[in-house]
Amino acid sequence: MSWTDDRVETLKRMWSEGQSASAIAKELGGVTRNAVIGKVHRLGLSNRTEEPEAAAPAPAPAPEPVAREKPAAPRAVPQPAAAPLRPEPTPEPVAVQPEPEPEPSTQPAFVPVPRRPIVPAGQPLPPQPSANEISPEALASVREVEKRAKKLTLMELTERTCKWPIGDPATDKFWFCGLPSVAGKPYCEAHVGVAFQPMSSRRDRRR
DNA sequence: CCCTGATTCGC
């Protein structure tokens, strides 16, 4: 594979988006993350955000000899690419944020209404199955496992970590399972058990 | 151990 304009463009875009070198390499295909990093450097878009730094003709030599900091770009979660994970039709969708904007109507100044940030939701949330559709064993397993959840933040998720959300997204008590995910699946063993159910067993369990 | 980017250097 060679660095065609097309591929370079993708590289630039993804890199500026804060995508990791490995993610970019995967997207492009045919190259390793090393290749990507190498290219990034050769293109000179390695460092930071932007800093022409030409405004100050100060004769004083920059006190900073070296030391450049990381881009501080928002690291994005590795995309499962094409297919958004959605094992089953969600039995009971989690109502994340019903709360409509309250209408001040009289106050011109922005009211300090706790604009509750919808923190997570980077990826489609997995179904939150109702208890009566999951085997007791699986449920027990999940409860047990969730005690040991690594409590990762959205940013810390990788393709190898369980992306099962735990807790209420609207509160601080929210995190992702984070335990090692089953190869090729977005969830750990226990969560795969409740996320992926054969249609048959589903039908049987239903009243 | 998983991952990150940075650098080197033979090709």
Add this chain to the structure above:
DNA sequence: GCGAATCAGG
């Protein structure tokens, strides 16, 4: 110019 190997770090 390229990128594997290596380094340094979280």
